[in-house]
Amino acid sequence: MCNNCKIIEDTRLELRMEHGSLLYSTIFKDWKIANSSIVDASETCKADKYAKEQARKDKLAKKHKNEYLSNDLFFIWDEYCETPQKIAFWRDGKPYGYNACYRCYGTGIYKWATEWGYTGGSCYKCNGSGKDSGRLYLKKEMKWQKSAKLRLDAKRQHHYDILIEKNALKRIAWNYSEKGVAHREKRLSWKKDKILTKNKSEFVGQVKDRGTFDLTLTFRKEFINDFGITYLNTLKDANGNVFTYWGNSFRDVDVDGTVTVKATIKDHREYQGTKQTVINRPKLLEKVGC
Secondary structure, three states, X not given: OOHHHHHHHHHHHHHHHHHOOOOHXXXXXXXXXXXXXXXXXXXXXXXXXXHHHHHHHHHHHHHHHHHHHHOOEXXXXXXXXXXXXXXXXXXXXXXXXXXXXXXXXXXXXXXXXXXXXXEEEEOOOOOOOOEEEEEEEOHHHHHHHHHHHHHHHHHHHHHHHHHHHHHHHHHHHHHOOHHHHHHHHHHHHHHHHHHHHHHHOXXXXXXXXXXXXXXXXXXXXXXXXXXXXXXXXXXXXXXXXXXXXXXXXXXXXXXXXXXEEEEEEEEEEEEOOEEEEEEEEEEEEEEEOO
């Protein structure tokens, strides 16, 4: 980057920081008009650089053109170099050839299924010609491409291995941290409590009976259905019997809070080996620790 290009770029960044990305463009245009000599010198510099780069590309293309013309060329997907191709045209000094379009299989017409049967139209990939262009490579260039792909795959795999090792070390550190130990102990106590509850819980009362119960809310989960939001509530009494209730009546009760409710026994069900008493139409009579 020449001095003139650097001055223009620094000024553009300074105006953008001062006036914001939406308002700086008009001010920057006025600055370029006022400093046309710097802008012209920068454009001349860019044109010279482009001309030099194009000359370098042309020289390199001329150097390799004879090699392309005197050897067999192949598409990149021809892994074993079995089908030599002819040069159809040149682009930036590199040979290109035509092959059958993969979308329409060389027919120029792409077919798709509808509820009335198959229909078709001009393939947009090849514009109906049935041919698609692709870069042609020498055998040695094919080897270079394969080796580059292998290096990239190895680099990617190495990156994945490092991530796996990093995550494993994080899990080990978490398991032996204070939070990890506390979480594991909490999980084990929850499992023990669940096993004890499963073996201890019994059905309470008779179906359609209405009675008063002292219950502790142990679990609540929100569900969204066609009628709005509802909650699955799991409760337990002093004897370890499990009650379940679907509804919003315990929405204001905190988990581990104890309530006295008057409710109707709707059903007796068993879920994962735990006997549960299903209640409905609960009426809260008293809250304790909520």
